[in-house]
Amino acid sequence: MADPSSYRPKPGQIPDSPGVYKFRDEHRRVIYVGKAKSLRQRLASYFQDLAGLHPRTRTMVTTAASVEWTVVSTEVEALQLEYSWIKEFDPRFNVKYRDDKSYPYLAVTLDEEFPRVQVMRGHKQKGVRYFGPYAHAWAIRETVDLLLRVFPVRTCTSGVFKNAARTGRPCLLGYIGKCSAPCVGRVTPEEHRELAEEFCDFMAGRTGTYIRRLEKDMAAAAEELEYERAARLRDDIEALRRAMEKSAVVLADATDADLIAVAEDELEAALQIFHVRGGRVRGQRGWVTDKVEAVDTAGLVEHALQQLYGEESGDAVPREVLVPALPEDLDAVTQWLSGRRGSQVSLRIPQRGDKKALMETVGRNAQQALVLHKTKRASDLTTRSRALEEVADALGLDTAPLRIECFDISHLQGEDVVASMVVFEDGLPRKSEYRRFQIKSFEGQDDVRSMHEVISRRFRRYLAEKEKTGEWIGRNGASGVNGEVPAETPDTGTDENGRPKKFAYPPQLVVVDGGKPQVAAARRALDELGIDDVAVCGLAKRLEEVWLPDEDDPVVLPRTSEGLYLLQRVRDTAHDFAIRYQRTKRHKRLRTSPLDTVPGLGDARKRALIKHFGSVKRLRQATIDQICEVPGFGRKTAEAVAAALAQAAPAGPAVNTATGEIIEDDDGGTTHGRGSGHE
Numbered sequence: 001m002a003d004p005s006s007y008r009p010k011p012g013q014i015p016d017s018p019g020v021y022k023f024r025d026e027h028r029r030v031i032y033v034g035k036a037k038s039l040r041q042r043l044a045s046y047f048q049d050l051a052g053l054h055p056r057t058r059t060m061v062t063t064a065a066s067v068e069w070t071v072v073s074t075e076v077e078a079l080q081l082e083y084s085w086i087k088e089f090d091p092r093f094n095v096k097y098r099d100d101k102s103y104p105y106l107a108v109t110l111d112e113e114f115p116r117v118q119v120m121r122g123h124k125q126k127g128v129r130y131f132g133p134y135a136h137a138w139a140i141r142e143t144v145d146l147l148l149r150v151f152p153v154r155t156c157t158s159g160v161f162k163n164a165a166r167t168g169r170p171c172l173l174g175y176i177g178k179c180s181a182p183c184v185g186r187v188t189p190e191e192h193r194e195l196a197e198e199f200c201d202f203m204a205g206r207t208g209t210y211i212r213r214l215e216k217d218m219a220a221a222a223e224e225l226e227y228e229r230a231a232r233l234r235d236d237i238e239a240l241r242r243a244m245e246k247s248a249v250v251l252a253d254a255t256d257a258d259l260i261a262v263a264e265d266e267l268e269a270a271l272q273i274f275h276v277r278g279g280r281v282r283g284q285r286g287w288v289t290d291k292v293e294a295v296d297t298a299g300l301v302e303h304a305l306q307q308l309y310g311e312e313s314g315d316a317v318p319r320e321v322l323v324p325a326l327p328e329d330l331d332a333v334t335q336w337l338s339g340r341r342g343s344q345v346s347l348r349i350p351q352r353g354d355k356k357a358l359m360e361t362v363g364r365n366a367q368q369a370l371v372l373h374k375t376k377r378a379s380d381l382t383t384r385s386r387a388l389e390e391v392a393d394a395l396g397l398d399t400a401p402l403r404i405e406c407f408d409i410s411h412l413q414g415e416d417v418v419a420s421m422v423v424f425e426d427g428l429p430r431k432s433e434y435r436r437f438q439i440k441s442f443e444g445q446d447d448v449r450s451m452h453e454v455i456s457r458r459f460r461r462y463l464a465e466k467e468k469t470g471e472w473i474g475r476n477g478a479s480g481v482n483g484e485v486p487a488e489t490p491d492t493g494t495d496e497n498g499r500p501k502k503f504a505y506p507p508q509l510v511v512v513d514g515g516k517p518q519v520a521a522a523r524r525a526l527d528e529l530g531i532d533d534v535a536v537c538g539l540a541k542r543l544e545e546v547w548l549p550d551e552d553d554p555v556v557l558p559r560t561s562e563g564l565y566l567l568q569r570v571r572d573t574a575h576d577f578a579i580r581y582q583r584t585k586r587h588k589r590l591r592t593s594p595l596d597t598v599p600g601l602g603d604a605r606k607r608a609l610i611k612h613f614g615s616v617k618r619l620r621q622a623t624i625d626q627i628c629e630v631p632g633f634g635r636k637t638a639e640a641v642a643a644a645l646a647q648a649a650p651a652g653p654a655v656n657t658a659t660g661e662i663i664e665d666d667d668g669g670t671t672h673g674r675g676s677g678h679e
Contacts, residue, residue, distance in 0.1 A: 004061045008047045016040040019071045020081045022089075023064035027466075027505050030089035032060050035078040037329070039069050056291070060093045075332035076339070083306045090432070095289050095303045106131040106140045108153070108200055113189055114161070114182045115196035117144055117153045130316070131203045131282065146239045148178040150210070151199040154192065155179065204277060211237060255279045257320040257355070258308075261362035262300050263370040267291055269300050270370035272362050273308065277318070284365070288373045302327035305347075309340050317341035322350050322359055383562055384427035390563025391509070394546060394555050397535055401509035402426055406570040407458075407522070408513040409439070409450045410578035415615045416585045419454040420578035423507070424570050436581045448521045451512055455525035462506055463529060506534060513571050515540040515554075516547050523549035539571045598640045605632055609641070620645045 019039040023032040036042030046053075046061050053061070072078045086094050107120035111127025119140050124130055144155065154161065156171055156179070164170050164183040174181035182192040202210055214237050221230035259274045268290055275283040287304065295303070301323045309317050317340045326349060327333045337345040350356040388400035404424045411417040419437040423430045437457065439450045510526075512518045519538035526534060537555075538547040544564065545554035557564035595606050595616075612630045613619040619627075619641075627638035 004047050004050070004064070007064070007066045009043065009067065014040040014043050014069065015071055017071050018073070018075050018078050019069050020078050020085065021067060021069040022085065022091075023060060023093075024066045024068070025063055026065040028066075029505055030085070030091050031063060032091050032093040033082055033085045033089065035075075035082040037075060037078075039071070043067065043069070056093070063093075075329050076335050079306070079329070079332050079336050083310045086306070087310065095291065095295055095300065104140055106144065106203065108196055110193075110196065110200075114154050114192050117155050117196075117199065129200050131200075145178075147199065147202065148173070149239045150214070150236045151195050151202065152178055152180040153196050153199050154182060156183075203282075255320070256318040257322055258318050259322045259350075259355070259359050259362045260301060260304060260308075260324070261359060261366040262297055262304075262324055263363065263366040264291070264297065264300065265370070268370065268374065270366050270373055271300070271304050272366035272369060273304075274358065274362050275318075276358075286365075286369045288369070297325040298327050301325055302329075302333060305333060305337065309337060317345060319343075320346045320348075322348065322355060324349065324359070324363070384566075387562035387566040388427055390557070390561055391566060394557055394563055395509070395535055395537055395548065397508070399508070401507070401535065403505065403507040404509045404511060404570055405458075405507040406511040406513065406574040407451065407454055408571070408574040408578040409447045409454070410575075410582040411439075411450075412582065412615075415617070416582055417450055418578060418582045418585060419450060420574050420581060421454070421458060422570065422574045422577055424566075424573075427566060429573060434577060436577070438585075447514065448517045451514065451518045452521040452525045455510070455512075455522045456529065459506075459526060459529050459531055459534075463531075506531075509535045509537065511567060511570055511574075512536070512538045513541075513575055514538050514547075515545070519547045519549055537567075539567050544568065595641065595644060597644045598637070601637070601641070608632065616645075 016038050018035075018037050020033065020035045021039060021043060022030050025031050034042065046057065046067075050058050050062070070081065072081060085091075105120050105124075107118055108129040108131075109116045109118070109127070110129050111125075120128070120130070148155070152173075155173065156164070160171060161183050164174075164181075168184055170179065170181040170184050170186075173179035174184070174186070180187045180192055180195060182189065187195075198210070214233050218230050218233035218237065221227075221233060255276055256278070257276045259276065261272050263270045263272075268288065271287040271289075273285045273287075274281055275285070287307075289300075289303075305321070305323075305327070317337060319341075321337065326347070330347065334345060334347045337347060350359050385400075388402070391397075392400045402425060406422050406424075408420050409417065410420070417439040419439055421435040421437070423433040435458070437454050439453055510522060512522050515538055519536055522538075523536045526532070526536065536549055539545070540547060540554070543554075543556075544559075545556055546564075546567065547554045557567075595601055595609065608630055609619055609627075610616065613622060622642075624635065624638045624642050627633055627641055628635055633641075
């Protein structure tokens with residue numbers, strides 16, 4: 001626990017201007033980000049008597065080891081920079097809303113030549129128009145099925161689309177009139193895009209235009225005695241009306257608004273959002289958060305607005321946002337929202353009428369969501385705390401291991417040896433910090449040497465980054481830690497691409513998948529690097545025994561122990577992560593195999609060869625007669641296989657078969673991946 005006075009800025013050092021500040025811990029990890037109209041006044045409030053601080057604020061300032069700030073010109077700039085830093089650094093003491101479930105959206109991929117209508121979850125992508133969220137995916141499919149009569153937009157996957165274009169035959173929807181079949185040229189790209197844009201307009205609430213147009217066309221068709229066409233238009237109108245009926249009419253037709261309500265207690269808060277477009281509730285969404293910082297309802301609303309609209313622009317930001325409390329910096333937030341939309345946005349508290357009544361409904365939903373969340377989470381929080389305490393007691397640790405890293409080795413008969421590292425913080429997985437390693441193959445499938453190598457590489461990187469951080473602080477002195485950071489000064493919390501560094505933070509506990517030999521190898525690797533403040537244990541699969549370094553007998557936790565269950569979860573997660581990586585490498589090796597050059601040799605017979613001999617290396621050493629022993633291989637094919645393997649050049653650098661990009665090795669064969677971050 002740090003003393004805030006040890007890193008308190010000197011009097012007069014903090015400017016009296018708008019800005020954004022960061023608190024960092026002893027490992028230079030950003031733990032809190034905030035903004036202020038006056039940096040001097042706001043930061044001074046953190047360095048008063050600890051007894052007068054809110055308990056969560058007191059925990060934050062005693063966890064921190066330094067504070068930095070950046071001066072900006074306006075409060076809007078401060079709001080934007082605060083959001084960017086919270087998203088980049090994911091500080092543990094900031095309010096972060098998380099969905100109480102994964103909501104599906106109806107998405108239209110306008111960034112494609114032939115836009116596609118589909119169900120999407122997860123992060124939103126640029127160039128894609130989203131509608132929702134919906135409570136259930138089947139509700140989206142039901143709505144789309146009704147609308148495809150009028151707007152026959154493509155819904156097929158890229159593979160189906162390309163196959164139809166190649167064969168010249170559309171899919172079933174093309175035959176029954178629920179797709180305009182752009183794959184076979186029934187409509188031009190321009191005509192199909194116009195259909196997709198009309199679909200988006202209808203979903204956005206501009207429904208009256210299309211209903212009136214179809215009614216006019218139906219009347220004209222009836223007058224011209226085209227009764228079949230008139231009947232088809234009548235059915236189209238009915239389909240559109242049925243789709244509209246699925247959304248309740250709550251406000252005037254022209255109302256586009258988001259209504260946000262908050263229910264909170266001392267520890268947690270639940271947020272409910274109703275999306276109203278064209279006077280109808282088009283979607284509902286719920287968020288929950290732990291109140292890890294001292295924040296009131298207005299602050300919760302401001303954080304919600306940042307997270308809800310931080311990645312949005314255009315029509316996704318409505319004309320009106322109704323909230324239970326106005327943010328402290330109302331003008332700045334309103335100006336920021338208007339900039340995201342491109343036109344004026346009204347941010348206010350509803351006072352009377354239908355909007356106030358609907359806000360009360362949203363509030364009741366938020367209150368119910370909080371009750372339900374606390375019912376589900378209370379046991380989880382208690383269980384996680386008990387599990388960490390049991391692990392600490394069993395291993396003889398002074399404190400509960402808040403950060404646990406687990407390592408596992410995976411290979412196939414000594415080929416494609418890889419390792420995984422998974423991270424659990426506060427008993428929960430932190431997937432963004434999972435890492436993957438390539439390991440040099442050792443004779444005899446030596447898991448112990450592989451474990452020694454991966455632990456050494458992981459903690460060498462940690463020491464190297466720690467040393468760089470120390471050098472930076474030494475060069476810049478107090479002005480680098482407590483003062484404004486110059487633009488040319490590197491941020492030691494991120495790499496050259498602006499992402500958080502991979503190995504900057506040490507664990508309190510290292511878990512290895514294995515028994516006494518693997519634990520000894522891990523402990524030896526740490527001792528060689530001079531690291532003595534990280535505990536090590538191993539979990540053996542057979543009897544689920546916990547092994548400690550230099551102990552002849554394992555620690556046996558009760559089968560009903562929450563601590564054992566946590567260690568099993570960590571171990572199994574690392575095992576699954578390693579197996580997935582190993583399979584990926586094996587698949588890539590097969591795809592780039594010299595066997596690809598053998599005429600007429602398909603994937604099935606390649607797999608048969610590898611399965612029979614165990615590896616390409618052993619296949620290369622086989623004779624033609626031995627290859628002929630594999631079912632399905634004649635002498636001519638066996639000779640072609642032997643010739644291809646003999647002519648193959650020695651293995652060069654690994655190549656990403658998806659991009660054609662060379663994967664450079666770093667520190668003994670490190671492969672960098674995408675998404676979760678791979679080492």
